[in-house]
Amino acid sequence: MKDKLTSLWQILFGDSVRAFGVVSLIFLVSLAIAPAKNYFSEWRHYQHGYLRMIRNRSDANTLQRHFAGGVQQVWLPDLGVVDRCTSCHVGLKEVSLADVPTQPFRTHPVIPHKLDQFGCTTCHRGQGAATTVAEAHNSTLAWEQPILPARYIESSCGECHRGPLPGTPVLNQGRNLLSRYGCVHCHTVKLPDGSGMKATDDPPSLSHIADKTTREWIYAWLKDPQAYAATATMPNFKLSDEDARDMSAFLIANSMPVPGDTVALSAKPSTDPAAGTSLYGESFCASCHAVQNAAGNLVGGDVGPELTRVGNKVRPEWLQAWLRNPRTYDPPTAMPHYRFNDAQVATLSAFLLAKADSDLLANVHLEAATPEQIAHGKRLVSDYGCASCHEIAGIKKPEAFAPELSHIGSKPITQLIFLPGMPHTLPDYIAGKIKQPRAFSPGLKMPQYAFTPAQIDALTTALLSLNDRSNTLPPSLAVAAVSESDYKPAGKAGKLMNDLACFSCHRINGHGGDMAPDLTWEGSSVQREWLVRFLKSPGTLRPALIRRMPRFNLTDSEANELTDYIMTVYQSPSVDRDSMPLSGYSPGQVELGKQLFYGKYACQGCHILDSKRDKGYIGPTLTQVGSRLTAAWIYQWMKNPQALRPGTTEPNRAMNDEDARALTAFLMSQKGAGESEVARTKR
Amino acid sequence: MIRPSLTIVTLLTAVLATSCSHKTVSAPMPKPTAFGAAIVETSGGKQIAETGSLLPQPVVVQVNDAQGNSIAGALVEFSAVPGVTFDPPNGLTDSSGQVTTNVSLGGVAGRYQIVAGTFDRSHKKIDLKLEEIALSYQQALGRHLNNQYCDRCHNPESTVERVSNYDNLEVKPHPFTEGDTLNKINDADLTAIISHGGPALNKSALMPAWGNTLSKSGIDALISYIRAVSDPPSREAGPVYAQN
Numbered sequence: 001m002k003d004k005l006t007s008l009w010q011i012l013f014g015d016s017v018r019a020f021g022v023v024s025l026i027f028l029v030s031l032a033i034a035p036a037k038n039y040f041s042e043w044r045h046y047q048h049g050y051l052r053m054i055r056n057r058s059d060a061n062t063l064q065r066h067f068a069g070g071v072q073q074v075w076l077p078d079l080g081v082v083d084r085c086t087s088c089h090v091g092l093k094e095v096s097l098a099d100v101p102t103q104p105f106r107t108h109p110v111i112p113h114k115l116d117q118f119g120c121t122t123c124h125r126g127q128g129a130a131t132t133v134a135e136a137h138n139s140t141l142a143w144e145q146p147i148l149p150a151r152y153i154e155s156s157c158g159e160c161h162r163g164p165l166p167g168t169p170v171l172n173q174g175r176n177l178l179s180r181y182g183c184v185h186c187h188t189v190k191l192p193d194g195s196g197m198k199a200t201d202d203p204p205s206l207s208h209i210a211d212k213t214t215r216e217w218i219y220a221w222l223k224d225p226q227a228y229a230a231t232a233t234m235p236n237f238k239l240s241d242e243d244a245r246d247m248s249a250f251l252i253a254n255s256m257p258v259p260g261d262t263v264a265l266s267a268k269p270s271t272d273p274a275a276g277t278s279l280y281g282e283s284f285c286a287s288c289h290a291v292q293n294a295a296g297n298l299v300g301g302d303v304g305p306e307l308t309r310v311g312n313k314v315r316p317e318w319l320q321a322w323l324r325n326p327r328t329y330d331p332p333t334a335m336p337h338y339r340f341n342d343a344q345v346a347t348l349s350a351f352l353l354a355k356a357d358s359d360l361l362a363n364v365h366l367e368a369a370t371p372e373q374i375a376h377g378k379r380l381v382s383d384y385g386c387a388s389c390h391e392i393a394g395i396k397k398p399e400a401f402a403p404e405l406s407h408i409g410s411k412p413i414t415q416l417i418f419l420p421g422m423p424h425t426l427p428d429y430i431a432g433k434i435k436q437p438r439a440f441s442p443g444l445k446m447p448q449y450a451f452t453p454a455q456i457d458a459l460t461t462a463l464l465s466l467n468d469r470s471n472t473l474p475p476s477l478a479v480a481a482v483s484e485s486d487y488k489p490a491g492k493a494g495k496l497m498n499d500l501a502c503f504s505c506h507r508i509n510g511h512g513g514d515m516a517p518d519l520t521w522e523g524s525s526v527q528r529e530w531l532v533r534f535l536k537s538p539g540t541l542r543p544a545l546i547r548r549m550p551r552f553n554l555t556d557s558e559a560n561e562l563t564d565y566i567m568t569v570y571q572s573p574s575v576d577r578d579s580m581p582l583s584g585y586s587p588g589q590v591e592l593g594k595q596l597f598y599g600k601y602a603c604q605g606c607h608i609l610d611s612k613r614d615k616g617y618i619g620p621t622l623t624q625v626g627s628r629l630t631a632a633w634i635y636q637w638m639k640n641p642q643a644l645r646p647g648t649t650e651p652n653r654a655m656n657d658e659d660a661r662a663l664t665a666f667l668m669s670q671k672g673a674g675e676s677e678v679a680r681t682k683r
Numbered sequence: 684m685i686r687p688s689l690t691i692v693t694l695l696t697a698v699l700a701t702s703c704s705h706k707t708v709s710a711p712m713p714k715p716t717a718f719g720a721a722i723v724e725t726s727g728g729k730q731i732a733e734t735g736s737l738l739p740q741p742v743v744v745q746v747n748d749a750q751g752n753s754i755a756g757a758l759v760e761f762s763a764v765p766g767v768t769f770d771p772p773n774g775l776t777d778s779s780g781q782v783t784t785n786v787s788l789g790g791v792a793g794r795y796q797i798v799a800g801t802f803d804r805s806h807k808k809i810d811l812k813l814e815e816i817a818l819s820y821q822q823a824l825g826r827h828l829n830n831q832y833c834d835r836c837h838n839p840e841s842t843v844e845r846v847s848n849y850d851n852l853e854v855k856p857h858p859f860t861e862g863d864t865l866n867k868i869n870d871a872d873l874t875a876i877i878s879h880g881g882p883a884l885n886k887s888a889l890m891p892a893w894g895n896t897l898s899k900s901g902i903d904a905l906i907s908y909i910r911a912v913s914d915p916p917s918r919e920a921g922p923v924y925a926q927n
Contacts, residue, residue, distance in 0.1 A: 101926040109734075109792060109819040110907070112900075150735025150790035166827045167820055170736060299843070453770065453785045454737045544846040602888040605836070605852055615851035618835050642896065649832060652895040 046088040074119040081119035083128035123156040158465030163481030174462025186402035205391035210255035216364040218248040229306040235447035249369030250377025261329040262317040267342035269350035276351025287547040311356030336501040339553035409467030485510035493565030521572035535559040541620040580631035585665035593666025624672025716756035719746035728813040753780025763797040792819035793925030825908025854887035862913035
């Protein structure tokens with residue numbers, strides 16, 4: 001062995017010339033390592049692959065001309081972007097490469113932003129400066145930001161765009177869920193503009209709960225809210241029997257009665273078994289409240305609570321007082337004050353109380369509560385942070401009850417504790433935490449929500465958008481959300497509108513719901529007589545809609561008060577309702593308008609004007625439009641409907657003056673059955 | 684320190700597969716207690732979702748015996764191109780013979796073929812192929828415009844919330860899935876009809892002009908959506924099946 005080594009030494013370094021030669025050789029080889037590494041680098045391999053691929057295409061010359069070899073880089077100091085992704089993803093900008101089946105050579109799908117302005121990592125995350133596949137896409141020892149999975153990609157839109165976008169339904173849904181499910185009651189979310197994310201749910205006050213419901217129901221609800229109503233937003237705290245017993249004992253003991261929120265009615269419900277159903281239908285309760293039908297499907301809106309088993313929950317005398325005037329128990333409620341008479345209240349409450357499930361409370365038997373149980377219940381109510389969401393007399397709303405989430409989308413992976421078997425990425429951690437919070441530690445207070453997989457994805461997307469970049473973005477890049485105004489109508493009419501909860505459905509001056517039409521310019525749009533009649537007895541305007549204006553049983557003076565206010569205050573600066581007459585158009589113009597209506601513009605596709613011949617029911621019925629709308633409004637509407645009501649389905653036909661005038665004349669001639677009535681009241 | 688396994692569903696899964704040496708530890712396959720003779724779709728085929736996102740409804744398949752009765756305890760495995768994920772990826776049929784899985788599509792827009800497979804008594808594999816559509820950003824934007832402006836007339840199906848106007852029209856509009864007709868109309872002609880109304884190409888005036896309501900990019904988005912959902916597939920929308 002030793003001989004062999006000696007002879008090798010002799011061969012290599014036997015004399016000085018030989019030694020010099022060998023050392024030079026070693027030196028040269030070692031010098032060649034760096035260029036060789038460069039030559040065999042991954043990005044060069046992909047660029048060669050790209051050139052091979054385009055060689056056989058018909059547009060090879062164009063693609064070849066666009067191709068630039070070497071490491072490519074997008075550098076955007078404002079955004080902190082140094083992206084070399086285009087070194088391998090060579091064809092991102094080549095529209096013709098849409099038919100390439102796999103990456104890295106496929107063209108980028110069409111998006112509203114340019115690669116040169118935003119780079120790649122702004123949306124996709126990953127390590128922009130890396131030039132190997134693994135380092136760019138995965139988290140490595142040195143770098144931890146992996147590529148964002150496509151299912152959460154909309155979170156990146158949310159870094160700059162703070163309001164909803166038509167192209168980001170998942171992000172919009174996630175943000176809504178954060179507000180609607182009350183996540184922000186416990187978790188502070190500071191938005192980059194300095195404001196805090198606000199909750200849109202309205203958890204009921206528990207200070208007077210004994211008036212409304214029984215201890216047995218509270219117990220069952222605390223144990224499993226979704227057993228009472230599948231749509232309940234209240235999460236499941238996985239309470240033990242004893243804890244639920246003590247908490248229900250405390251809430252009942254702590255409750256103080258509200259004067260007037262329980263009444264014993266002398267009126268008897270209607271003997272007609274269908275009366276309740278029809279009153280529920282006529283009052284359009286289903287616009288806001290859902291009920292599970294026999295097939296198990298929910299029918300109705302989600303503004304108010306689900307009523308499938310409401311008979312198990314409410315005390316009859318409370319329900320009757322609530323139906324008579326909900327504002328006695330809960331002044332800011334979204335529920336309108338229907339002016340039901342006692343017989344109607346009795347009929348409707350009997351109908352609702354029959355909505356019960358005999359199994360729900362069958363196994364709940366609670367002994368009278370001891371003072372120790374009540375004290376324990378109070379401690380639990382504080383510990384679980386119930387007062388973060390609910391107003392509870394004697395318990396203060398806790399401050400910063402749960403971790404702040406304003407930067408959750410940039411939380412370093414090293415600070416996270418993953419479950420066994422869970423992929424070590426931030427999105428997986430967030431999704432896992434929302435899916436099963438207590439799997440991370442049995443002692444955690446975060447309750448179990450009943451989210452669907454799609455809702456979990458949406459929430460994760462919204463949370464990922466709350467990150468360092470969204471908080472440090474140059475102001476020029478941020479696209480602010482249109483914030484809800486705090487508009488409140490004044491005076492007597494304002495009080496009436498609050499009592500009728502108009503804003504639960506209608507939007508006025510940037511405030512209110514979106515279920516019903518925006519009324520900001522209603523005073524320019526409709527005729528006074530029609531509005532009074534409509535408020536007293538709302539008829540059907542859009543036959544295809546299932547949600548309609550309910551009848552509030554207004555008195556004459558209330559209807560007039562409201563109409564006067566709407567006609568005076570809600571006027572459009574661009575429509576002068578007195579600039580065109582309501583009638584007296586020439587028969588020639590009316591005839592021309594009719595031809596345009598049925599011929600050139602084919603309005604009958606969407607509107608019913610002659611109920612015997614027209615069938616379209618996308619737009620409102622126009623049989624009495626001449627008694628409903630003002631001529632000036634119709635004329636301006638013909639010219640540009642979106643200018644009067646942004647987002648309306650009616651297409652903008654860019655009508656010339658002559659056509660618009662003729663159609664206005666024709667439509668104003670459609671006085672319908674309402675004409676005689678109006679004429680009578682005038683006489 | 685060795686980073687544990689990473690599974691990242693990205694645009695680049697195919698490339699990653701070669702470089703990523705770690706594989707997710709998948710749950711062991713359950714042991715079937717019964718074998719069927721056929722596998723049929725209960726629901727969940729032909730759905731539309733954005734790239735990478737969950738299909739709105741889960742996919743439900745049912746395993747039957749030779750007489751068409753459902754079989755409980757049969758093993759069903761779901762598979763598709765890399766990038767498509769199933770939760771769960773396999774399972775035993777329940778008492779009604781069904782297996783339900785939540786599917787999220789890959790990051791590339793296009794049609795995805797997903798395969799639900801089971802084994803018969805002789806361990807021969809029986810497959811059921813379903814097709815789902817993933818929309819790109821532009822196509823999703825087109826779908827949004829479709830829902831707002833087009834769907835009420837162009838979609839004959841009614842839902843509780845959206846009553847179709849299709850039956851009320853004297854000249855019937857083409858549903859956007861009607862590939863046999865729409866694939867023959869090129870983008871320029873579709874743009875003309877949408878912008879200037881039916882009469883622009885000697886078609887019905889019941890189709891109004893939308894050129895002053897929709898932007899140019901909106902009309903492009905709408906057309907890309909129409910191409911994406913057409914059946915049979917439009918060649919302009921790219922390869923028939925996305926490979927991610």
